[in-house]
Amino acid sequence: MTDLLCCKGCGTTKPGPTGDPTDLFPSEHCGDCPPWRCDGCEQMCSMAAPCDCWLRLDAIPLADVKALFAQDGTFNITPISEEER
Structure with a gap:
């Protein structure tokens, strides 16, 4: 069997x-x-030290993560502003 990349x-x-x-x-x-x-x-x-433009989903409540993905029906995620919360 060939190794998987x-x-x-x-x-x-x-x-x-x-x-x-x-x-x-x-x-x-x-x-x-x-x-x-x-x-x-x-x-x-790096995976251990992501740059500032990464959005960390593990620090956001699950409901807000769902809202990010449901926002426009795509996977284009923009951070939720404080006004939208």
């Missing part, structure tokens, strides 16, 4: 399916990648 950034592979999204589509970057320059803001970025 699970990261385009550093070329990390895995020996077989693990049940995560990289079974179907390799991620752009992973925790093994060296820091890279962000396409959005040009700052240095």
Whole structure:
């Protein structure tokens, strides 16, 4: 069996399916990648230290995360302003 590419950034592979999204589509970057320059803001970025333009969903209540994704029916996420909360 051929190893599965699970990261385009550093070329990390895995020996077989693990049940995560990289079974179907390799991620752009992973925790093994060296820091890279962000396409959005040009700052240095890594999985351990994301740049300022990343929106961290783990720090937002679940209802607000759902609202972000439901806003316009696409995956184009913009932060919710304090007025919209």
